[in-house]
Amino acid sequence: MAAGTTLAKPAEPTKSGSYFAGWYTDAAATESLYTFSKKVTADFTLYAAWSTEKLEEVNDYIQKGITYLLNKQFSEGLNMFELAYRKDPTDDKAKLYSGLTQLAMISMSDEVKTLIRDHFGMTSYPGSINALLSDSWFDTAYEDVHTVWIDEYEISATSLWSGYVRVAGRVVDTADGDVPCASVYVKSPNNTDMFINSYYYSYYYDTSFYSKYLTDIQQSDTGNYLLPVSVDPNDGSKYYNDDLGIDKPFDAKNVVCTNYCDSYKIKASNGSNYPGFTLPEWLENSEVYTNSLFKGLKTTETLSILMLANIVDLNTDGFNGLVDDLIAGVFGPTFTEACSRINSMTAAVDIPADLIGALRAEGILGTDETVKVGKDEATAIIASLKLFKGALQWLQSYNLNYDLSWTKKAFTDPASFEFDSSIDPFVQNVLSARPNGSAFMNAANATFTEALTEILTSYSNITADTNGNYPEAFKNEMEKYCDKYAEMVATVLNAIENKTKCSLGAISIDFGKFFTPGYFALTNFLTGSNGTPEFYVYVYDGYQDAFYKLTVANYKTISNSAWSYVSLAVDTSIITDVVSGVFPFDSYEYIKLVGLDDFIKSDAAVYYLK
DSSP, X not given: XXXXXXXOOOOOOOBTTBEEEEEESSXXXXXXXXXXXXXXXXXXXXXXXXXXXXXXXXXXXXXXXXXXXXXXXXXXXXXXXXXXXXXOTTOHHXXXXXXXXHHHXXXXXXXXXXXXXXXXXXXXXXXXXXXXXXSSTTOOSEEEEEEEEEEEEOOSOGGGTTTXXXXXXXXXXXXXXXXXXXXXXXXXXXXXXXEETTEEEEEOOOTTTTGGGXXXXXXXXXXXXXXOOOOOTTTOOEEEOTTSOXXXXXXXXXXXXEEXXXXXXXXXXXXXXXXXXXXXXXXXXXXXXXXXXXXXXXXXXXXXXXXXXXXXXXXXXXXXXXXXXXXXXXXXXXXXXXXXXXXXXXXXXXXXXXXXXXXXXXXXXXSSSOEEEXXXXXXXXXXXXXXXXXXXXXXXXXXXXXXXXXXXXXXXOGGGOOOOTXXXXXXXTTTSBOTTHHHHHHHHHHXXXXXXXXXXXXXHHHHTOOXXXXXXXHHHHHHHHHHHHHHHHHHHHHHHHHTOEEEETTEEEEHHHHTSXXXXXXXXXXXXXXXXXXXXXXXXXXXXXEEEEEEEEEEEEEEETTEXXXXXXXXXXXXXXXXXXXXXXXXXXXXXXXXXXXXXXXXXXXXXXX
C-alpha cells in the first residue's frame, strides 16, 4: 500500500474454541487496538487477538474493562472500552468510557513518542500504557541518600575570633523536618553578600535582632572582616580577610556547624534506568555533568540535567517546532474523536465505587455508592484541556525561534556563563508574528471561546440539577469554589467575543489587543524614531519625581555584584520638566516599557532595574 493512505479493515477471522477480540500491532495484544482511519507511514504487522470469553453485549466489554483497571491492567481495560464503543457507538456508557480511553491513549501515539524523542531527547519512552502508568518507568538505578549530622569545633587561636559577633542561621531541612543551624562569626557593620563554595549566602548583621546570640567577648561591631564557618565537609572551615578573599582554614570554637552530604546507593531493584536520555557529546565531560554532585550516575539529578541539556541541544533554533509538534501530537485526531464521543452523550453513566477508589477520585466523587457521571462533568474535563490547547495556539502565532546555542556554556563553563550579546533577540524578531500567525491566533480565539462556553454550560447544568445525580461531596466542592469562578469565566468570555477590555481584580486586559497577532513583539513595547527602541524611566530619589527618556545603546548585559544591568545611553530630553541633568544611576530606577499600559493596567507593567 502507498504511504500516507489508510489500511482497509480485514474481515474478522475465526479460530476454533476462541473468539476474535480485535486487531493489534503487537503479538501479545497489550497495546492499543489498531485504528483503521489512521494514515500509514511505516511498515508494521497486524495481529488478530483472541479471547476465551464470548463478549456479545456492550456491558460485557465495560465490566471486563473495569475488572482490568482494578487489577492495574490498564492497556487491556482501555481496549475493552474501545471494543464496547465499536460494538455500539450509540451507547452512552461506551461513549464515556471509550472517550476517556481516547484521551489516555494520546500518550501512546506515534506523534507524542516522536515529540518526546525529538524535542526532549528521551530514548526509552514506554511502549504501552501499562508501562507508562507503572510505579517504576520513571525510576532510576540509584536513589539519593542525604546524610545530615552536627559537629562541634574548638578554636585553637582565640585571636582569630576575638571581638566577632556570632550569628546563627538556617542551613538545610532534614528528612524529619528539623532545621539545623550553622553559627557564623561576623565582624561587619553593614549587610554583606558573598559566595561560599559556589553557594550564595547573604549575611545581614543587626545587633538588635541577633542580641540573643551575643556574649561579652563577642560584642565588637567595628571593622569589615567576615569570618564565616563553612558548611562544606570536604573543603573545611575558612575565614575571609579584608578583601573578602579566602585567607586560610581555621578551627572554630563553640560553633555548631551543620555538614550536609549527598551520597548515592544502588537500589535493590534490577538497576534499570527509565527514562533514558541522549547524552549530548558536548555535555559528557562538562563540569555540571561530572562534578561531585552528579558523578555521572543516573540519579534524579542527572535526569534533570540531561533533560535540560537535550532541550537546548534539540531545540537550538528555538521553540516554534516544539509548540507545533506539541499541538499536533496532543490535540490531533484522537483528541477530536474523544471530544466527539463525549459531546454526543445523552444520559449519565454509573461509575462503580470500587473503580472510583482505584482511580483515587474519592476525594471529589466519594466511594460510598455508585456515582453518576454525565456529559456535563466529562465536557468540563475536555474544556479544561481545550484551554491548554488555546494557550498553545496563542503561543504558536508568535515567533519563538531564538538561537539557544550560547546557553550550552551554562553546562560546560558555568563560572563564565553570561548572556551572548551578539545574539540579538530584536534582530531575530523574537515574539513577532509568524507568517501564518493570523490563522493560529484566530484558532486560539475560537478554542478559548469554545472551552469557556462549555465550562459555563456544564456549570449551569450541574448546579441546576434537582434529581440527585451528584454526590454531596461533589456539590459542596462546586458551591465552595465555582460561583466566583463562573462569574470570572463569563466576564472573560464576553470580553473575548466582543474584543473588549475586562477587569480581573487589579488587572485589566484588552482582549482585542490580546488576540492581535504579534502584539507582544519586543519592538511594540519600545517606541522611537528610525527604528531605535526607547525606554521611559521613572525616577524617585527621595525628593522628587522625574521621567527620563533613555535610548538603548546596545543590548549587552553587564554584571555588577548580584545584579545585571542593561547598558543604556541617556537621552537629554526629559519627559517632565521636574528634573534635568544626568540620570542618577545610584538610585532605584523603575523602567516602564512604552505600550504595555495600552494593554494591561497593573503593577506588572513596571520593570525594575537597580
